[in-house]
Amino acid sequence: MVDNFLHAVQQCTLNITTKAKDALEALFPSAHFLFDTQKELLTYVEKRTSTKPGETHVTLYIDARENPFIAAQLNGRIAVLNAVLRNSGFLATNFYIADNRFPLKTTRRLHARISLNTHTTNAEMPIPFYKAMRQLPDVELQQQVIKKRIASWEGYLHIQEQNATxxxxxxxxxxxxxxxxxxxxxxxxxxxxxxxxxxxxxxxxxxxxxxxxxxxxxxxxxxxxxxxxxxxxxxxxxxxxxxxxxxxxxxxxxNFASLSQIRRLRRGFDDLAKGYAANSNLEDLLFDETPQIEPPKELVKLDFNNALNEFQQAAVIGAMSANDLYCIQGPPGTGKTTVIAEICYQNAKAGLTTLVASQSNLAVDNALSRLLKHKDIRILRYGRTESIEEEGKKFIEENIGHYWLDTTKAEMARHQFQEGAEKEALLVQKETAQQTLVALDLRIQVLHDAISQKATAKIELRRLNQQLSPLHASVDELATARKRLKQDVTKRSNEYNKVYHQRIELERYIDNSLDGKTLLQKIETLKHAIQQTQAKRTYLLERDKLDALTTQLQQLHESAAAAERNLHAVTETLHAVQHCENAASLQALLTAHAITLSAFSMNRLHVAYEAEHHAQQFMHLKKVNTRLMSAITFLQQQLGDVAHTILPAWIGNVSIEDIDELLDDVKQTLVAQQRVTYEQLAAHLAKLLGAKESLNTQGRALKSDADRYDQLWKSAYATVANELRNERDALQRNAAPLQQALDTLTAQHDDQQQLLSTFAEKIELPIAETPQMLALLANEYVNDYSTLQTSYDTVKQKQAEVEQLLLVEQPLKEAHDKERALLDDNLAQETALLEQIDALEQQRNDYKAMIAENVEEQLEEAEQQKIQATEQLHMIEQQLAELPKKHALQQKWRDMLNEATDYDLDEIKKLYIKHANVIGTTCVQSARKDFIDTYPQFDVVIIDEVSKATPPELLLPMLKGKKIILVGDHHQLPPLLGDDTLEETLEAVIAESSTFAQKDELEQLLRESLFERLFKALPATNKQMLAIQYRMHEHIMAGITPFYAHEQGGLRCGVPANARDHLLEGRFMTRDDHLLWLDLPSAPPYFEQRVKGGSSLFNEGELEIIRDVLLDLNDATKRAKEAGLMPDDAQKSVGVISFYGEQVKKITRLIQQELQLPHLQLRTGTVDKFQGMEMDVILVSMVRNIPEAQGHIGFARDYRRLNVAVSRARELCMMIGSVDMFTKKERQPKARAMYDTLYKTVAQQQGVRSVMEVI
Known part of the structure; x- marks a missing residue:
């Protein structure tokens, strides 16, 4: 907690319960003794779980080391007071003495200076102090919460404990x-x-x-x-x-070391739960989905020690400005080590201590390697000597004294070598100082003269001011007069210009217009044209009327003739109707004469016509019935008495015509047969009897229609005859009016024809125009006439106006010229005065500049410089005088250092360790007891390669940092657990125990690491990606850029292509190749194989290709040396890596036992173990290849593993494996797309090679 209550004493009462009183009196003379002996106690207060609702229970820890007046009474230990918080103070419930083996300062305790008064109950506790204690987290509850959160990390320790058994x-x-x-x-x-x-x-x-x-x-x-x-x-x-x-x-x-390491990791869990963290926000940073970060108040301004690019500078500035946490994402080759070194340097300048930690010693030594030459940085490397790289070993505790001694002796030897040069330099400095003094004396004399000239200038300035005043007054008077004159001239000029321009405009108008005589002639011509046009139009209109009358008369004649024809037709038809005997003949008559009747009459006739058909059928039925009865009678006579026994036969529904045909058939049968049997006669009789029944049925149906026909025919006949008579009468009545109308129209037609002849005598015929055209033409003539008449009147008016304007214009011009002459004279006078004023002003400005120059200050500065130069000269002379003494003292130091004993070295080591400001160690080593005792906390903790460490390992150094800087890359691989990948470890553990409790946490880490979660959740002010890489050729970088496409603008190349020229030409590669994929066929012997009894895979076919490639690389390197492209003793560093450990073993055996490659420096390993390393050339053995159409590529699905594999190479990366397996056969679409993108990138560079073609 923030120590806000240390400066002012917090006055509180302390009431003591009987139990607490007994405990105090058992240890001290009285219950008040301890609190009376030291009135102000430095105390740590923590809040504990309350047993009663509404009460706040606290514990006060009083450390003897911080309270010297009671140290003896406490015997150097810690007093522990349990109490209940009251408004006025505390109620002590218990008291005891505890050992001081545990630290008192935690993130959950309040450090305060308290005065506990046990003799009064009137004192009031300060409200802010009371609120602060109430707001403290419950220690016990908080420990339970943290332990529950940490429980998810137990999986790592569970695995390590299994391996350490x-x-x-x-x-x-x-x-x-x-x-x-x-x-x-x-x-x-x-x-x-x-x-x-x-x-x-x-x-x-x-x-x-x-x-x-x-x-x-x-x-x-x-x-x-x-x-x-x-x-x-x-x-x-x-x-x-x-x-x-x-x-x-x-x-x-x-296995003490491994078990000890596990104990350290578990102790880290306990320390976090107990609040032993230098950063009070550490719990939230580790476990909250969105950590609450205190934003930097402002960005610090820095002078960088190293040459940094823009992203590296932003990372350093952000890290130095952050308050509690900062994350730096460093993709491969982006200069993380340089950034870490710069942050350490800036921390050292600011007087801060820095811990540089990592999961591996190699990463720590890489980070510290850039700091070795900084004199302001005192490095201490902590760890096992064997594990530390050579450059870091000089900084381990046992060697640091020797290193400091050797470095100091070397520096002093360098100074001894330069002693002669030092004297020469001092003599040069003395001569320079003397010359500076001479120059300063000369300048001081010049400045004294300038001061005298400044006094004269002030007198002259007053004189000039006196001369300028009347001149400026005269200029003002002229300006006033000129203003008035300008107004008069402007006014007169406007008046004159107005009249002048009016006259000019009128004259121009008159000049552009026709004269009066011409206008009169045109007017008369237009009058005649208008008359002719109107006469023609009138003639045409009257002719149209005559045509219309002619048409009407013709139509009326046609109507009269048609009426006459209709009357004749109706009269004839009416006469013929009298001779019609039935509806059919009447209908035929009407059709023949084309007579159209009303719908009513036609309907009556149609009904009668339909009834007439039924009546005719009935008449036909009666005839057939007569024939039928005759035939039946004949047959009955032939059969005799038997005839009465014959029953009618059923012959169905038959028509009259069918019965008629039946009679004909019976007749023909009887006539045709010479002999007819009774049976045949009986059969004929039965049929005829059946026909009789059918005919009777039809007769009954038709008889009613036949009976109704007469009535319908008479009604239809009467209706038709009446309608014909009515139509005849109407036609006769209309004949007289029609004839009268014909006579009237004939008379009108004759009159119109006579009128038209009269008009024709006045105009020329024929007329080509239409009336509409003549109307338009007449309008145009009228308009032209009106325009000409208006123009004639206007010209006359304008001529009169011109004569009037000439009378006004001349006097205005004379007045304007006179006033203009006065204005020019005024301007000439002012110009002369201004020239005189300008000359005087120039002199005055010169004097002003002379007066404004602060010669006195310059003189004072020069005299001060003379004093400093004199002091410098004196100091140089003193140094020259003391130089022999200095050299003697340095010699004495050299002698002392040369004669240093082991005791001296031990003391030097202690001093160095005490004042070391950059400590480097691994995450786990930072939890060793001796390290904790020496370095309980740091101002800044930098953890490199965060992605390679497990959360329990990261926790150990994080506990020590007030500010924590995490450096890593969540697009690279998660940590190894032992020699196995996290996937392999998880598979093995689950195979052993399907109920492994921490399985979900490990699976979550595979998806998202702690660093990735923090980097995504932090605001932009607390994170930075290093976006320029300096390791790989840009073609190799192209293979990993998709993984960083969405990260702050993506990844860029900062190294020129010629700096990554591998210089090799061989069967498998050319100098232009930097990213290759050697494609293996999907055929034996290039299929993958599994280790017997194991899960790892290998590929014998790939091993043979790797053999050929390594031999080719060795030969190519030899040729490059012979061509002078490489030094003779140089070796090309080559890493051969694979996704599978079994393949790596076989590659290692191949290199160590079968191949002799003197021109190559070789290293093998799994992709996971190679993380953090880099080589000139990398061969990636991809192993996976199956004969089936679909399969899976296992661990190679993880894009982070591919990212690490490709990015290990500086100059040349060669992927060796089946293209089809990774781009087509892989079942997972996302992984298939990832390798397809890589394949396209390689193909775009012409880097895909079929090994069958090469070998």
């Missing part, structure tokens, strides 16, 4: 030896089993009667029977004091 075993050693500085020991043993030899690596060793865990196994040689140990510092110290173990004895090996 190895029983201790002992053996006899026959002898031992040590190296010169007693940091390593070699044991000679002979009684170990093969399994024990395999388990030895990294185990801890202890020798009876010499010490527990004296060191760790770093090398074993079963054939020679030797075990090499890296000794612990305490063992090294004993050996240096000549305390040795027995020459022969028993050594015990245990």
């Amino acid at each position: 190895i029983d201790d075993f002992s053996t006899k050693y026959d002898d031992f030896s040590c190296n010169d500085d007693f940091t390593r020991m070699t044991l000679f043993v002979t009684q170990l089993s093969r399994k024990e030899w395999q388990q030895l690596k990294s185990l801890s060793a202890s020798i009876q009667q010499f010490g527990d865990a004296i060191g760790d196994v770093i090398n074993v040689n079963e054939r020679r029977g030797t075990i090499e140990l890296e000794l612990q510092q305490k063992a090294t110290a004993l050996l240096r004091k000549r305390v040795f173990p027995k020459q022969k004895g028993t050594v015990t090996f245990s």
Whole structure:
């Protein structure tokens, strides 16, 4: 918690319960003794779980080390007071003394200066202090919350504990030896089993009667029977004091180191739960989905020590400006180490201590390697000597004294070499200082003269001011007069111009117009044209009327003739109707005469016509019935009495015509047969009887229609006859009016014809125009006539106006010329005065500039410079005088350093360690007890390669940092657990236990690491991506740019192409190639194989291709040397990596046992283990290849693994595997698309090679 209550004393009452009183009196003379002995107590307050609702329980910790007046009473320990918080103070409920083995300062305790008054109850506790304690987190509840959150991380420790479960075993050693500085020991043993030899690596060793865990196994040689140990510092110290173990004895090996590491990780969990973090926000940063970050108040301004690009500068500035957390994403080759070095340098300048931590020693040493030459940075490298890189070893504790001594001696030797040059430099400085003094004396004299000239200038300036005043007054008077004159001239000019322009416009108008005589002639011509046009139009209109009358008369004649024809037709028809006997003949008559009747009459006639048809059928039926009855009678007579027994036969519904035909058939049958039997007659009779019944039925139906026909016919006949008579009468009535109308129209036609003849005598015929055209033409003539008449009148008026304007214009012009002459004279006078004023003003400005110049200040500055130069000259002369003494003192120091003893070195080491400001160690080493005791916390903790560390490992250094800077890349691989990838570890654990509790957490880490979650959640002010990479050729970079396409503008190349020229020409590559894919066929022997009894894969066919490629690379490197492109002793660094450990083993065996490649520096490993490394050339053995049409590529699906694989290469990256397998056969669409994108990138560079064509 923030220590806001340390400066002012918080006055509080303390009431004491009986239990607390008894506890206090058991330890001190009275219950008040402790609080009376020291009135102001530095106290840590924490809030605890309350047992009663509404109460706030707290615990006060009083450390004897912070309260000297009661230190003796507490015996150097800690007083613990349990209390209930009251408005006025505390109610003590218990008291006891505790050891000081645990730190009191936590993120959940309030550090305050308190005065506890046990003699009064009137004091009031300060409200802010009371609120602060109420707002403290409940310690016990908070510990439970943190432990629940951390429980998800237990999976990592569970896995490590499984791997570390190895029983201790002992053996006899026959002898031992040590190296010169007693940091390593070699044991000679002979009684170990093969399994024990395999388990030895990294185990801890202890020798009876010499010490527990004296060191760790770093090398074993079963054939020679030797075990090499890296000794612990305490063992090294004993050996240096000549305390040795027995020459022969028993050594015990245990997994103490691994178990110790697990204990450190678990202690980190406990420390976080207890609040032992330097950053009070650490819990929220680790577990909240959106961490609450205190934004920087402003960005710091820095002078950079290294040459940084814009993104690196932004990262350093952001990290230095951040308050608690900053994340730097560093894609491959983007200069993370440079940024870390710059941040360390800036921290050192600011007086801050920095911890640089990482999961591996290599990353720590890489980060510190850039800082070795900074004099302001004091590096200390903490860790196992064997694990530390060569450059970092000089900074480990045991070597730091020697390093400082050697460096200081070298620096002093350099100064000794320069002693002669130092005197020469001082003499040059003395001469320069003397010359500076001479120059300053001359300048001071010049400035004194300038001061005298400045006084004269002030007098002259007053004189000039007196001369300028009347001149300026005269100019003002002229300006006033000129203003009036300008107004008069302007007014007169406007008046004159107005009259002049009016006259000119009128004259121009008159000139452009026709004269009066011409206008009169045109007017008369237009009058005649208008008359002729109107006469023609009138003639045409009257002719149209005559045509219309002629048409009407013709139509009327036609109508009269038609009426006459109709009357004749109706009269004839009416006469013929009288002779019609039925409806059919009447209808035929009307049709023949084309007579159209009303619908009513036609309907009556149609009904009668339909009834007439039924009546005719009935008449036909009666005739057939007569024939039928005759035939029946005949047959009955022939049959006699038998006839009465004959029943009618059923013949169905038959028509009259059918019965008529039946009678004909019976007749013909009887006539045709010579002899007719009774049976035949009976059959004929039965049929005829049946026909009789059918005919009777039809007769009954038709009889009613036949009876109704007469009535219908008479009604229809009467209706038609009446309508014809009515139509005849109407036609006769209309004949007289029609004839009268005909006579009237004939008379009108004759009159109109006579009128038209009269008009024709006045005009010329024929007329070509239409009336409409003549109307338009007449309008145009009228308009032209009106225009000409108006123009004639206007011209006459304008001529009169011109004569009037001439009378006004001349006087105005004379007045204007006179006033203009007065204005010109005024301007001439003013110009003369202004020229005189300008000359005087120039003189005055010169004097002003002379007066404005601060010569006095310059003189004072010059005199001050003279004093400084004099002092500098005196100092130089003093240095020259003291130079022999300085050299003598330096010689004395050199002698002392040359004669330094071990004690001196130990003291130097202690001082260096005390004042070291950049400490480098691994994450786990930062939790060692001796490290914690020496460095409990840091101002800044920088953790590099964050993505390679597990959350428990990251937690250890994070606990120590007030500010935490995380450097990593979430587009690279998650951490390894031992030698296995996280996927392999997870598969193995789940195979052993399907109920593994932390499975979900590990699977989540595969999807999103802690760094990725933080980087995505943090605001832009607290994160930066380094976007310019300097490792790879731009063609190689193209293979990984899709992974960074959405990250702050993507990835850019900062290294020129010629700097990444691999210089190699061979069967598989040319100098222009930088990213290749050697495509293997989907055929034996290039199919993948699985290890018997295991899960890892290998590919024998790929191994043969790798053999050929390595031999080709070696030969190409040799040729490059012969061509002078590479130094003779140079080697091309080549990394051969694979997604599968079994393939790596076989590659390693191939290189070590079968190939001789003197021109190559080779290294092998899985892609995961190669993270963080880089080589000139990288071969990626992809392994996966199956005969089936579909399959899966396993771990290679993870884009982060592909990103790491490709980005390890500086100059040339060669992918060796089946294109079809990765771009077509892979089942997962996302992974297939990823490799297809890579394939297209390689193909675009012409980098795809079929190995079958190459070999």
